[in-house]
Amino acid sequence: MIFLDNFVIPSGTEHAALLNILQVLTLLIFLPFTGMVLGGSILSVYFNGKGIKESKPLYTRFAKDIMDRILVKRSAGLAFGVLPVATLTIIYAQFLMNAKIITVNFLAFSTLYYFAAIIFLLRYKNSFLKVIPHSKFLVTLRLARKEEGEEENEESIIPSLSGYAYFGLVALLVGLFLFVCGATIVAEPSRWNTSGILKSVFSLPVWMNYIYLILASCAIAGSAILYFFFVWQGGIKDMSEDYSRLVKKTVVPFTLVSSVLLPVFLFGGIILMPASSMSSSVYLYVVFAFISILLASNLLYGILKNSEMQFAGAVFFIMFLIFTFTIVKDQLVLGNSVREHLYAINQKAEEYDRQKEALVMTSTGVSAEQIYNQKCIACHKFDVKLVGPPYKETVPKYNGDVKKLSEFIFNPVKINPDYPSMPNQGLKKKEAEAMAQWLMEKVNH
Ligand code: HEC
Numbered sequence: 183m184i185f186l187d188n189f190v191i192p193s194g195t196e197h198a199a200l201l202n203i204l205q206v207l208t209l210l211i212f213l214p215f216t217g218m219v220l221g222g223s224i225l226s227v228y229f230n231g232k233g234i235k236e237s238k239p240l241y242t243r244f245a246k247d248i249m250d251r252i253l254v255k256r257s258a259g260l261a262f263g264v265l266p267v268a269t270l271t272i273i274y275a276q277f278l279m280n281a282k283i284i285t286v287n288f289l290a291f292s293t294l295y296y297f298a299a300i301i302f303l304l305r306y307k308n309s310f311l312k313v314i315p316h317s318k319f320l321v322t323l324r325l326a327r328k329e330e331g332e333e334e335n336e337e338s339i340i341p342s343l344s345g346y347a348y349f350g351l352v353a354l355l356v357g358l359f360l361f362v363c364g365a366t367i368v369a370e371p372s373r374w375n376t377s378g379i380l381k382s383v384f385s386l387p388v389w390m391n392y393i394y395l396i397l398a399s400c401a402i403a404g405s406a407i408l409y410f411f412f413v414w415q416g417g418i419k420d421m422s423e424d425y426s427r428l429v430k431k432t433v434v435p436f437t438l439v440s441s442v443l444l445p446v447f448l449f450g451g452i453i454l455m456p457a458s459s460m461s462s463s464v465y466l467y468v469v470f471a472f473i474s475i476l477l478a479s480n481l482l483y484g485i486l487k488n489s490e491m492q493f494a495g496a497v498f499f500i501m502f503l504i505f506t507f508t509i510v511k512d513q514l515v516l517g518n519s520v521r522e523h524l525y526a527i528n529q530k531a532e533e534y535d536r537q538k539e540a541l542v543m544t545s546t547g548v549s550a551e552q553i554y555n556q557k558c559i560a561c562h563k564f565d566v567k568l569v570g571p572p573y574k575e576t577v578p579k580y581n582g583d584v585k586k587l588s589e590f591i592f593n594p595v596k597i598n599p600d601y602p603s604m605p606n607q608g609l610k611k612k613e614a615e616a617m618a619q620w621l622m623e624k625v626n627h
Pocket of ligand 1: 553554558560561571579591596597599602603605609617
């Protein structure tokens, strides 16, 4: 993104460290949240379809409850899903300034897809009860019943026929893919110049990371559902036996299988990384992530066998840990692979700072004052005659013509017969100009 290159500032070392922390924090919000939305939407869309096909209201209610729990509000969707990718795009633009790499473009486009995805999925979430024409009647009925204080029951919810669900899912999957493309090719500097969208589509590391992320999304969404349905604030209150059995029977295996498959892609991704991006701390975090996956799988197995729902909270928490370790690992990989590039940027930052200092010197006249103290003060004061005439008498003659005055200072000529000639002070053109400017300002105030 050339236009982003124009407004980012080359970052010095401390600045880069700060950006790194910001990046980790942003990812920590973004990835688990998007994961929950993705995994939850997959489950919800699946059960909504099943509800229509088998006309079982229980499935429909499950589909709706999932959306209600994972996508609470539009503002939350935008704050946790879209804003972070936009932030990440700018951070990457900063890191990768001037690198011939397509990452920033990938991220910018993935931001757009996320935005669309969140909007579509919110539409889907709100489309239960609304889409079928005769639903109006039922809605009234349901509201009427509710007013009488009766519990909302399964029969009153109508399956969503909204196509937005599929748009939303596709947009989310594409957005995530672009995100992974961008974040993965950064780790291979040797291919920066050649990596385009097509190369990424056929790149094995990209797919390893992508599938890993999708599985992790399913795992965290599954554990979030278990947690919100059964544990948080006592779980869902009016859950019938059937409903609770349905959720356990489907979500627990879904979550378990997703987590058990995670290590394959975790290690697969590591094996495919170039050696230059690896370090011992990367391996350490891979091990941390692996141990957490084992732990979560173990607890999930306990839930599956003995229906021990009290573990749901722990599993949900461990899923966050898995995300955290993965993000820190990826960050270390990124750090290793862009080290040289960052060094170049730091050099640039220093040069930039120097340029800025030079600019400040001339425009504020710091150097002019020094020159006056070193070279002119012996013969000139502002209002007293010394060897040369006082500036207050001579400078106003120039009427603000900096150029003319600077020419005199640069190369003095004989002017006033009452004075001797002024010897050439050997200033540079730039210095003479700064001097003239400074004198004019001083005399005018
Ligand atoms: C050795 C003494 C000496 C030094 C040092 C000196 N000047 Fe002068 N300056 C003179 C004299 C003498 C004149 C009067 C020359 C004339 O009228 O022909 C003069 C005249 C000027 C004038 C008035 C020109 C005009 O149009 O009447 C300016 C402005 C000036 N000097 C600026 C400077 C600056 C700026 C410096 C330092 C970088 C400087 N001078 C250093 C002796 C000096």
